[in-house]
Amino acid sequence: MKRIGIDVGGTGIQIGVVDESYRILAEESIPTQTLIPFPEQIRAMADCICKVTEKAGLKTDEIESIGAGIPGIALDDGTVDKCTNMGWDHVPFRAEFRKYFKQPVYIDNDANVAALAESVAGISAGTSSSVFITIGTGIGSGIILNGKIWKGFHGIGAELGHVIMRLDGEPCSCGNRGCLERYCSATAIIRMGREAALKHSDSMLNRFCGNDPQKINAKMVIDAARQGDPAGQKVYGTFIEYLSQAIASVVNLLDPEIIVLGGGVSKAGSFLLDPVRERYKQYIVFNDLPIPDIKLAILGSEAGIIGAAMLS
């Protein structure tokens, strides 16, 4: 049987038909429209499901289940909360879908869904437990334990980005201070990069941003570090140290079989992976025993559809 996976994003909604081997047989997308009423948003998704099912050469009743990954909180009763990008708060997601389909409808947070995708069809396939960390503007995370998503008893867990990493530290958008994502995200690289560029006007980093530190992005810092710029190397080295300590904290607490890194910053590849693998060991309490390996995610943007389709 085939399954539908829906990847709900702030700019577009990707919908695909996924087969038993986790391949996407057909894919369609619709723009995210936050200004139309919620029932109409769901109707647009339902129409798209019919379209993509037909495109895959299937009838709707050949679809086993429908799953959706959303950038917010998915509660057990099928409602969606805190999905600010979509303007959804306490919306009856599952109930609304039930108007169009008789199949089971599953929903979960998008980072959890990506974690599930990697653990069934990606780099962590075959493992029983993993923690997936997306390093982008913020830090997203998904926890897989005994082959299943662990999102917490109340559905508010897997928010690694808001584990406090520096008491009384940098202010965070959540209202607290010192959250992990203030030190381990692309935003952190940019913040530290700006300070370095201002301080070192003759640096390669400052040249990369056209002498305008406000224009710095994470890639500029990473490129400068890769090319040997001392200012870039110092910022990137600090970031690596923070990320290594964050991963070690996850391992000291949860010790999954494997840690998977995804998100924009993970595109740095081995320039990210090699130093983190090396550095993180020293922060593990029992580091002379076997410890989790760290690997890079491989499914990229397909993780959203595949993971959503695998929800159960």
Next chain:
Amino acid sequence: MKRIGIDVGGTGIQIGVVDESYRILAEESIPTQTLIPFPEQIRAMADCICKVTEKAGLKTDEIESIGAGIPGIALDDGTVDKCTNMGWDHVPFRAEFRKYFKQPVYIDNDANVAALAESVAGISAGTSSSVFITIGTGIGSGIILNGKIWKGFHGIGAELGHVIMRLDGEPCSCGNRGCLERYCSATAIIRMGREAALKHSDSMLNRFCGNDPQKINAKMVIDAARQGDPAGQKVYGTFIEYLSQAIASVVNLLDPEIIVLGGGVSKAGSFLLDPVRERYKQYIVFNDLPIPDIKLAILGSEAGIIGAAMLS
């Protein structure tokens, strides 16, 4: 059927027979002897098991299983590692017990065992997930998920005390800096209490320690705070703030059904629980949704035997 629970401690080993209702039917103890060879230590425990079984009016073959909580790492193959109090490193615990008993022998870390005890017979009985935090000289922790101990894939998890809480912070005995137990343990209260007593020579806190800050213990700080001493209140308030943030970090990541606090500092009772319950909410990302309750452990020193007996 009845089960044997063994609580291995640095000064004594408590052994008890536990019934189906988690009651301790009979209990015996032997002193911890680290200078005799490991097989003789196990033989002494085996003798004690026979004695306590007889004391309970039972025959050895009426015992269903034997479980032990040890202050170290228990690996799946039945060996014990890093049990420094006992001088055990990579000792064949289960294999050695098999010389005396045909019953299954289970082992786990003592904090995990206490977490299990509370979750079957204590304050968290009836919950499916909990995190147990012991606040003593250090910070111990045990994680229960879906009714079972989660000690990690490699057996090195549930070390909440070594989650990094202040980048580049206080040095920790583990070799790293800024570990959570440097801010949330009795040791942290003592460290901050000493500084406060030195600074405020006219404080009640300084009087409690006889003007010798080296003699300060956690109880003196808590008592001074309770009696309204500004120096004591400031230290205790800071500790409450740190502990609240630590618990919030656990909840933001794991979101168990309940948080259970045990260990020496938890004897402060509602003077600990009330402010932590109040303060920790603000550090939860989604704190307008239902969040875990925080409660105090109730089994005390019996948790070691009861939890060990319940291992499976």
